[in-house]
Amino acid sequence: xxxxxxxxxxxxxxxxxxxxxxxxxxxxxxxxxxxxxxxxxxxxxxxxxxxxxxxxxxxxxxxxxxxxxxxxxxxxxxxxxxxxxxxxxxxxxxxxxxxxxxxxxxxxxxxxxxxxxxxxxxxxxxxxxxxxxxxxxxxxxxxxxxxxxxxxxxxxxxxxxxxxxxxxxxxxxxxxxxxxxxxxxxxxxxxxxxxxxxxxxxxxxxxxxxxxxxxxxxxxxxxxxxxxxxxxxxxxxxxxxxxxxxxxxxxxxxxxxxxxxxxxxxxxxxxxxxxxxxxxxxxxxxxxxxxxxxxxxxxxxxxxxxxxxxxxxxxxxxxxxxxxxxxxxxxxxxxxxxxxxxxxxxxxxxxxxxxxxxxxxxxxxxxxxxxxxxxxxxxxxxxxxxxxxxxxxxxxxxxxxx
Numbered sequence: 019x020x021x022x023x024x025x026x027x028x029x030x031x032x033x034x035x036x037x038x039x040x041x042x043x044x045x046x047x048x049x050x051x052x053x054x055x056x057x058x059x060x061x062x063x064x065x066x067x068x069x070x071x072x073x074x075x076x077x078x079x080x081x082x083x084x085x086x087x088x089x090x091x092x093x094x095x096x097x098x099x100x101x102x103x104x105x106x107x108x109x110x111x112x113x114x115x116x117x118x119x120x121x122x123x124x125x126x127x128x129x130x131x132x133x134x135x136x137x138x139x140x141x142x143x144x145x146x147x148x149x150x151x152x153x154x155x156x157x158x159x160x161x162x163x164x165x166x167x168x169x170x171x172x173x174x175x176x177x178x179x180x181x182x183x184x185x186x187x188x189x190x191x192x193x194x195x196x197x198x199x200x201x202x203x204x205x206x207x208x209x210x211x212x213x214x215x216x217x218x219x220x221x222x223x224x225x226x227x228x229x230x231x232x233x234x235x236x237x238x239x240x241x242x243x244x245x246x247x248x249x250x251x252x253x254x255x256x257x258x259x260x261x262x263x264x265x266x267x268x269x270x271x272x273x274x275x276x277x278x279x280x281x282x283x284x285x286x287x288x289x290x291x292x293x294x295x296x297x298x299x300x301x302x303x304x305x306x307x308x309x310x311x312x313x314x315x316x317x318x319x320x321x322x323x324x325x326x327x328x329x330x331x332x333x334x335x336x337x338x339x340x341x342x343x344x345x346x347x348x349x350x351x352x353x354x355x356x357x358x359x360x361x362x363x364x365x366x367x368x369x370x371x372x373x374x375x376x377x378x379x380x381x382x383x384x385x386x387x388x389x390x391x392x393x394x395x396x397x398x399x400x401x402x403x404x405x406x407x408x409x410x411x412x413x414x415x416x417x418x419x420x
Contacts (some may be wrong), residue, residue, distance in 0.1 A: 024050075024054075024384050025053055025385070026052040026381065026384040028054040029054075030055075031049065031113050031114070031206070032057070032111060032114075033050070033054050033055065033115070034108055034109060034114070035056055035058045035059065035117075036115065038067055039068050041191040041195050041198065042117060043068070043116070044192060045144060045195040046089070046199075047088060047089070049114075051087075051088055052384060053384040056088065056090065057089070057090045057092055057395070058089045058390075059092055059093075060093050060392060061093070062393065064392075066082065066086070068082045084371045086390065087361070087386055087389050088384065088387050089387075089389065089390060090398070091395055091396070092393065092396045093393035094419065100417075101420070102129050105129050106128075106134065106137050107403075108403060109141055110138050111403050112141060113140070114142045114202050114206065115142075115143045115144070116146070118147060119147075120147065121147050121152075121157065122157070131218040135218075139215055142202060142205040142206055144201065145220055145221065146194050146195075146222075146223070147220075148161070148164060148165055149224060150220055150225065152220075160223060160224075162191045163190075165190035165223035166185070166190050168224040169224045169227035169231065171189075171190075171227050171231065172184065173247070174245045174247060176247045178248065182247065189227065193223075194221055194223045194226045196226070197229075201219045231245075251311075252272070254300075256274075256303035256307050256310065257271065257279075257310045260340060261311075261318040263318055263323045264322055265323050267339055267340065268339070269318055269326065270337065270340055271336075273336075276292075279291075279300075281334050282335050284333045285333040286317040288313065296309065323339075356373055357373055358372055361388055396411070
C-alpha cells in the first residue's frame with residue numbers, strides 16, 4: 019500500500035521511538051500527526067504489546083491501529099549488541115528519541131542518554147516512566163492506574179462509601195503523552211531557535227496527573243482541607259451533579275457562578291430561587307447542596323428530555339448529556355467539527371478513529387496513514403539512512419536482530 023507523503027509543520031523532524039504501549043508511543047504519534055517522521059523500533063519477535071491487545075478484527079488489533087498510525091515500523095533487537103549498535107547509528111540522523119522503559123534500562127543496553135548524546139549531541143531524548151528517573155520509587159514498575167493512585171486522583175474519585183473508582187480511559191498514560199510531546203517541542207525549540215543543545219527530558223506519569231489536581235495540595239498546606247470522594251458533587255459546583263433524565267439518560271450540570279444559577283432558575287421555572295437566602299450565593303448553595311440538587315434533579319427527572327434541552331438552550335445554561343459511543347458516532351457537533359475521520363485499512367477496510375488535534379488554521383496536520391505491519395519499513399530505513407546492503411540486512415534478519 020502506497021502511503022501519502024508526510025506533510026505538516028513538523029515535516030523534516032525525525033523521531034526514533036523505542037517505547038511500547040501508550041505513554042511514550044502516543045507522544046510520538048502526536049508529533050507524527052503533524053508531519054514528523056516517526057521510526058518505531060520494535061522487537062522482531064512480536065513487536066509492541068499493543069499489537070496483541072483487543073478488540074480485534076480478523077486478528078488485527080484495533081487499539082494498535084489507532085495509536086500506531088503515521089509511523090514506520092523497524093524491527094531491531096535492542097538486547098543484542100548489534101541491535102544496539104544499529105540504534106546508535108540511527109540516532110545520528112534523528113532529532114528526538116522517545117522511550118518509556120524502566121529507568122536505567124536504556125543505559126544498561128548501552129543506548130542511554132549519555133551514550134546516545136555522545137554520537138549526536140543535538141539529540142533530545144524523552145524518557146517517560148511511572149515515577150521518574152530519580153527517587154526511591156524510580157525502579158518500581160508502574161501502569162496508568164498506579165500513577166492515578168499515587169497522584170491522589172483515585173482518592174478523590176468515586177463515592178465516599180465505596181472503593182475509589184478508576185476513570186474509563188488511561189488518563190495518566192495519555193496525559194503523560196501530552197506532556198511528553200509538549201516537552202519535546204520545548205526542547206527542540208530551545209535547540210533550534212535559541213542556540214541550545216540536545217537534552218534529556220524526564221516525564222513521570224504520576225506528576226502529569228498531580229499537576230492537574232488544581233488546589234488540592236495548596237488547600238491542604240494552608241488550611242488543612244482534604245479532597246475526599248464526593249461522588250459527582252464538587253466544591254466549586256452548586257448545584258452540580260449527573261442528573262437522571264425522564265428517559266433514563268444522564269445530564270451533567272455544573273453551576274459555579276451566580277449568573278449561571280440565575281439562568282438555571284429561569285430555565286426550570288423557579289426564578290424565585292435566585293433570591294432565596296439559602297441559594298443567593300455559591301457559598302450558601304454549597305452549604306445547601308443536597309436541597310438545591312434535589313430541586314434541579316426533580317425538574318430534570320419529571321420533564322421530557324427534549325423540553326429540558328430546549329429550556330436550557332433558550333436560557334444559556336451550561337449542560338451536557340452524558341453521551342455513549344453510539345451517541346458520539348451520530349452527534350451533529352462531532353460531525354460538524356470532523357472530530358473523527360475514516361481511514362482506509364488495506365485488510366480491514368474503513369476504520370473510524372479520532373481526528374488529529376489541535377486544529378490550526380495555518381499549519382494543518384498530515385494525512386493519516388494506517389498503522390504499519392511489524393517491520394514493514396525495516397529494509398527502507400536501514401538502506402536509506404544507514405546505507406546497509408540487502409545482504410547485510412538479510413544477515414541481521416537471519417540472526418534475529420532485525
